[in-house]
Amino acid sequence: MARFGIVTFPGSNCDHDAYHAVKHVLGEDATFVWHQDTDLSALDVVVLPGGFSYGDYLRSGAIARFSPVMDAVVDFANAGGLVLGVCNGFQVLCEAGLLPGTLTRNNSLRFVCKPTAVRVERIDAPFTTQYAPGQVLSLPVAHGEGRYVADDATLNALESNNQVLFRYTDADGRMTDAANPNGSMRNIAGICNEARNVLGLMPHPERHVELLLGSDDGRPLFESLRASVNDAVPTSAA
Numbered sequence: 001m002a003r004f005g006i007v008t009f010p011g012s013n014c015d016h017d018a019y020h021a022v023k024h025v026l027g028e029d030a031t032f033v034w035h036q037d038t039d040l041s042a043l044d045v046v047v048l049p050g051g052f053s054y055g056d057y058l059r060s061g062a063i064a065r066f067s068p069v070m071d072a073v074v075d076f077a078n079a080g081g082l083v084l085g086v087c088n089g090f091q092v093l094c095e096a097g098l099l100p101g102t103l104t105r106n107n108s109l110r111f112v113c114k115p116t117a118v119r120v121e122r123i124d125a126p127f128t129t130q131y132a133p134g135q136v137l138s139l140p141v142a143h144g145e146g147r148y149v150a151d152d153a154t155l156n157a158l159e160s161n162n163q164v165l166f167r168y169t170d171a172d173g174r175m176t177d178a179a180n181p182n183g184s185m186r187n188i189a190g191i192c193n194e195a196r197n198v199l200g201l202m203p204h205p206e207r208h209v210e211l212l213l214g215s216d217d218g219r220p221l222f223e224s225l226r227a228s229v230n231d232a233v234p235t236s237a238a
């Protein structure tokens with residue numbers, strides 16, 4: 001059984017969605033981790049969920065990054081643990097320095113809440129093995145500060161290391177400005193770190209995990225994590 005911990009900050013509002021995806025849809029072990037907790041040793045995967053941690057004061061994720069749990073998340077990630085940050089979780093990961101770049105105000109200066117088409121760029125990361133390369137997913141976005149920004153050197157490094165795992169496209173997988181809901185540079189929707197064990201993703205896979213919700217395109221992301229955890233567990237026969 002893969003053990004997922006879902007961090008709750010004051011202001012998180014997608015923690016229960018993530019819990020539902022893991023516990024009830026996937027059938028794996030899910031527990032909530034309070035922002036003041038510091039022991040992550042019983043977990044295989046840490047999820048930083050969406051929401052408005054600390055009211056998005058100053059800028060999204062800027063205060064959550066100083067929560068006691070985040071020192072533990074940094075240690076967990078540096079030891080190779082799997083970390084998934086969705087939306088506000090992505091913002092927190094950038095603020096914490098676990099991912100490069102930052103998320104700034106949408107180019108529309110408006111909160112955007114709608115389904116988007118997102119293309120899977122790479123399947124050689126523990127978050128995407130259960131997708132097909134180039135598969136176009138329907139995943140909802142809901143954010144005011146989702147515009148991914150980084151300098152050219154960082155963007156080029158992300159591309160050459162194959163760290164861009166998801167991009168906004170149209171439904172046919174074409175990268176257009178119209179398909180980009182927030183003005184993210186190079187249509188970036190999700191990136192991993194160089195070691196490939198930390199993912200930040202702006203759209204919400206946990207909101208599209210069953211057809212009752214309109215789509216189950218987000219479900220293979222959680223199945224990929226489960227497969228990665230199970231593959232890593234040594235068998236007793238060894």
Ligand SMILES: NC(=O)CC[C@H](N)C(=O)O
Binds near residue numbers: 088
């Ligand atoms: N759904 C969310 O996680 C919201 C993200 C963030 N606080 C924003 O509005 O930019």
